[in-house]
Amino acid sequence: MRLKDKVAFISGGARGMGASEGRIFAREGAKVALGDIRDELGHEVAQEICDAGGEAMFVHLDVASEESWQEAIAATVERFGKLDILVNNAGISVSGGVVDTTEETWDRVMDVNAKGVFLGTKVAIPEMQKAGGGSIVNISSQMGLVGSEMGSPAYNASKGAVHIFTKSAALRHVGDNIRVNSVHPGPINTPMLNDGFEDPSRETKVLQMTPMGRRGAPEEVAWGVLYLASDEASYVTGAALVIDGGYIAH
Ligand code: NAD
Numbered sequence: 345m346r347l348k349d350k351v352a353f354i355s356g357g358a359r360g361m362g363a364s365e366g367r368i369f370a371r372e373g374a375k376v377a378l379g380d381i382r383d384e385l386g387h388e389v390a391q392e393i394c395d396a397g398g399e400a401m402f403v404h405l406d407v408a409s410e411e412s413w414q415e416a417i418a419a420t421v422e423r424f425g426k427l428d429i430l431v432n433n434a435g436i437s438v439s440g441g442v443v444d445t446t447e448e449t450w451d452r453v454m455d456v457n458a459k460g461v462f463l464g465t466k467v468a469i470p471e472m473q474k475a476g477g478g479s480i481v482n483i484s485s486q487m488g489l490v491g492s493e494m495g496s497p498a499y500n501a502s503k504g505a506v507h508i509f510t511k512s513a514a515l516r517h518v519g520d521n522i523r524v525n526s527v528h529p530g531p532i533n534t535p536m537l538n539d540g541f542e543d544p545s546r547e548t549k550v551l552q553m554t555p556m557g558r559r560g561a562p563e564e565v566a567w568g569v570l571y572l573a574s575d576e577a578s579y580v581t582g583a584a585l586v587i588d589g590g591y592i593a594h
Contacts, residue, residue: 354433356407357389361569369570370393375424377419378402383402401424458506461506507584530588555593558589
């Protein structure tokens, strides 16, 4: 098992890619804590993992609040004894261009997508230092590496922040044996994407720009996150793993 004896915390674990990572991590031997604002769904995913023979818990988490992070990580360490892995996966998408994006929308997407990753990393690091090291995987996007005339500049900016924050944190904490890497998914078949693709012409355009011409499955990202979380990636830090069907190869 690739995560035997590891304790992992996954933000945004109630659905989509976070839930998929939770299921796969548990199958690979990790004790998994899922944090999310969607309490009912999150409890259901944790129960499903336990029913399948894994170890999992759900804890309420709003990633935009430092206090909420402190409570969630404390609950995880109280239950499972330590913290080895953090996946900063929670995120929101927004629409609109530069001129029609309100200040409120900009602040909200930055609070969740960028500040949420900073706060999770900040609160997790002291626990990882106690554990003798750890692995942090930050979920950015292909939209954190390239712009898009169809996408939201605010979303682009928030995911770009995750990309470079990852490298900064990796350099700061290499001496603590803590690795920090980012993952950059392309269009992945999750509730978030379904909301964004309500207009079918938008999906057609995005898939035309994706050389593989299809949506990715959540598991196709989760396998990459698993690799970075595991000791198999022991020489990998500050790296950006792109899982996007070839989108940014153009
Ligand atoms: P999703 O909407 O299906 O799941 C995201 C989860 O994050 C939800 O359960 C949601 O409740 C949770 N969340 C939102 N705000 C939160 C908050 N303040 N505190 C705690 N939890 C919160 O989305 P997904 O597609 O699974 O996305 C997961 C990550 O991948 C996100 O960061 C997203 O930006 C990124 N991403 C998604 C795609 C895609 O095509 N689906 C592509 C690239 C990157």
